[in-house]
Amino acid sequence: MNFPHYKQEVLALTLRWIRRLSREKFSMLFTLIQPMLFWLIFFGSLFQRTADIEVLQAPNYMSFLAGGVVVMTVLNNGLAGGVDLLFDKENGFLERMMSTPIHRTSIILSRYLFVMTITGMQILVILGIAFLFGVHPVTGLLGIAVILVIGMLFGIGLTAISLAMAFSVKSHGDFFSMLGFLSLPMIFLSSALVPLSAMPGWMQALAFLNPMTWVIDAVRPLIITGWEAAIPQVAIALVILAIFDAICLYGGAKAFEKAIG
Amino acid sequence: MNPAIEVKNLGKTYGSVTAIDDLSLTINPGEIFGLLGPNGAGKSTTLRILITVLKPTSGTATVLGHDVVEEPDTVRSLIGYVPQERAIDRFLTGREHLQLLGDLYHLPKAQATQRIQELLKLVDLEEHADRTAKTYSGGMKRKLDIACGLLPNPKIVFLDEPTLGLDVHSRLRIWDHIRQLRKQGITIVMTTNYLEEADQLCDRLAIIDQGKIKVIGTPKELKAGLGGDSLSLTVKESQLDKLDRLSEGVKTLSFVRNIRTIDNGLDIRVESPEKSLPAVLEVANRIDCQVDGIEYHRPRLDDVFVSFTGHALKGEYPDPVEE
Numbered sequence: 001m002n003f004p005h006y007k008q009e010v011l012a013l014t015l016r017w018i019r020r021l022s023r024e025k026f027s028m029l030f031t032l033i034q035p036m037l038f039w040l041i042f043f044g045s046l047f048q049r050t051a052d053i054e055v056l057q058a059p060n061y062m063s064f065l066a067g068g069v070v071v072m073t074v075l076n077n078g079l080a081g082g083v084d085l086l087f088d089k090e091n092g093f094l095e096r097m098m099s100t101p102i103h104r105t106s107i108i109l110s111r112y113l114f115v116m117t118i119t120g121m122q123i124l125v126i127l128g129i130a131f132l133f134g135v136h137p138v139t140g141l142l143g144i145a146v147i148l149v150i151g152m153l154f155g156i157g158l159t160a161i162s163l164a165m166a167f168s169v170k171s172h173g174d175f176f177s178m179l180g181f182l183s184l185p186m187i188f189l190s191s192a193l194v195p196l197s198a199m200p201g202w203m204q205a206l207a208f209l210n211p212m213t214w215v216i217d218a219v220r221p222l223i224i225t226g227w228e229a230a231i232p233q234v235a236i237a238l239v240i241l242a243i244f245d246a247i248c249l250y251g252g253a254k255a256f257e258k259a260i261g
Numbered sequence: 262m263n264p265a266i267e268v269k270n271l272g273k274t275y276g277s278v279t280a281i282d283d284l285s286l287t288i289n290p291g292e293i294f295g296l297l298g299p300n301g302a303g304k305s306t307t308l309r310i311l312i313t314v315l316k317p318t319s320g321t322a323t324v325l326g327h328d329v330v331e332e333p334d335t336v337r338s339l340i341g342y343v344p345q346e347r348a349i350d351r352f353l354t355g356r357e358h359l360q361l362l363g364d365l366y367h368l369p370k371a372q373a374t375q376r377i378q379e380l381l382k383l384v385d386l387e388e389h390a391d392r393t394a395k396t397y398s399g400g401m402k403r404k405l406d407i408a409c410g411l412l413p414n415p416k417i418v419f420l421d422e423p424t425l426g427l428d429v430h431s432r433l434r435i436w437d438h439i440r441q442l443r444k445q446g447i448t449i450v451m452t453t454n455y456l457e458e459a460d461q462l463c464d465r466l467a468i469i470d471q472g473k474i475k476v477i478g479t480p481k482e483l484k485a486g487l488g489g490d491s492l493s494l495t496v497k498e499s500q501l502d503k504l505d506r507l508s509e510g511v512k513t514l515s516f517v518r519n520i521r522t523i524d525n526g527l528d529i530r531v532e533s534p535e536k537s538l539p540a541v542l543e544v545a546n547r548i549d550c551q552v553d554g555i556e557y558h559r560p561r562l563d564d565v566f567v568s569f570t571g572h573a574l575k576g577e578y579p580d581p582v583e584e
Binding site for chain 2: 008016091096
C-alpha cells in the first residue's frame, strides 16, 4: 500500500462526509440536539420525581440517565453510520469511487473517522449539558476520556453492523425498517432508562444479553459513583466490546467483500 | 495495432441467472464503440466488468493489455468512467466533485487545480462550478459526470447510457462532447438503448440481447448487411403480365442485388440509390410497362435490430425495472 496515496484518499473522502453534513444544516442541528433535548432534558426532568433513588442507586434521575443517553447517542450514530454509503450505492456514486484506483478500505475508514469524530463531539456536548443540569462526573476529565474510549469501541461494532446492512439490503426502505427495528428495543432492553433490578424478569434476561447494558454499566459509575466501582465494570465492558467488535467487523468485512468483490 | 480492449468468452452469472454469456469482442484504439441493446440485455454488466467493479464468472477481459481481474488498479488508473445519471452528490459543488476525484486519482494539488479548470471550461460549467449540484439541471449534471470521467486524463472513457433521460438539445451537446474526445484520440466505450444514438455516434457497435452478442459491425455495414437499400415498385393491374419481363430486365443491372416478386410489383434490393431509380424506370419504359408507384426505402438500424434479435427495441421507453 502506498501510504501518501492512502492518506490523500482517506482525507478527501472524510472531507466529503463533513461537507455533506455541513450543507444539511437542519439535519445537523437535529442530529446533534435530539438526544440531549428529547432524552436527557425532557425525559430526565419528566421522571425526576417519580424515580426512586433507592432503586436507581443514583443521586437523581438525570444523573442516572446521563450515562444511558451517552451510550444511546453512540448507538444511534453507529447504526446510522452506513446511511450515506447506502445512498451512494443506490445512485452510483459508490461505483464511481470504486472505479478509481483507491484502496478498497479507504471508503470504510473515512466513514469511521467521520462517525467517530461526530460521536465524540456529541458525547462531550451531552456531558456538558448534563453538567449544566448539575450532573458532575465524579471521575473528572480522566473519567470522561475513558467514557470516550468505551463509546468509540462500541461505535466500531455498531458502525460495522450499519455498513454491513447498507451493503446487503435491497432498498433503503429495508434499511430504515431494520434500523427502527433494532434501535428502540436495544434502548428499552438495556439499563439506559431504568436499572435491571427494576425490570420484570423476562426483560431483565434480555437486557442481560444486550451488550449495550454492559457498556452503560461501565459508563454510569464513571459519572455518578467513582473509580472504585467503575474499574471492574470497565474491565468487563472492554472484554465484551472486544468480542462484539470482532464479530461485527467480521460480518461487515464479509458483507463488503460480497457487495464489492 | 494493439486492441484497446479485448474480451474473450466473458460470462457472468448470478446464481442460476445468466447476465452475459460467452461474450467476445475487440475494441480498437480511438474508436467510439457502442453496446446496443434493451435494458437487462447485459450491456451494463459488460461495462461494469471492464471498469473492474464486477468480477466475471468466466472468460477474460483486458484493457490496454491489462487483465481486469489480475491488475484492477492498473486498469482503474488508465480509464475514466461516466455512470448513468444521478451519480452526483447533490450537497457538493461541481468543483468539489472534481477535487474529490482528483484526490482519488492521487493527482498532486497543483496539477489537479489546473486540470479541474480545464475541464470546467471544456464542459462549459465554469460559471456554475461553485454551486451545489442540487441546483443543476439534468444536462448540467451530465456534463459534470463527463468532466469527472475525464479528470484522470484517461486513454479510454466508459459511458453508461450517456444521454438517458436528456432533452434533445442536451443530447446533441453531449454527442458533440463525445466526438471531441474521439478527436483527441480517446477510445470511447458506451452503452445505449437508443438506436438513433448508436447510428449517429458510434463507429462500431455490438448488438446485445439476452446476454449474447448478436452482431458486431459499423452501423453502415450492419445496414448494408440487410441487403442494401430497397426499392419497391408497383405496376398497374393491366400490366401484371409484364412483371416477369421487367424482373428479367432489372436483374441484368449491375447494382441490383436481389429481386423478390410481391403482390403487384417487385421488391428490389440495390446498392446505389442514385443510379438505380432512373435505370429501373428505363427498363420499365423499354418493355412498355406502366409503373403505378415506386418507393425508395433506406434500411435503418431498427431493421438491423429486428433482423438479429427478432424483436424491436423500444429505445424511447426504457423499462428501468429490468436492469
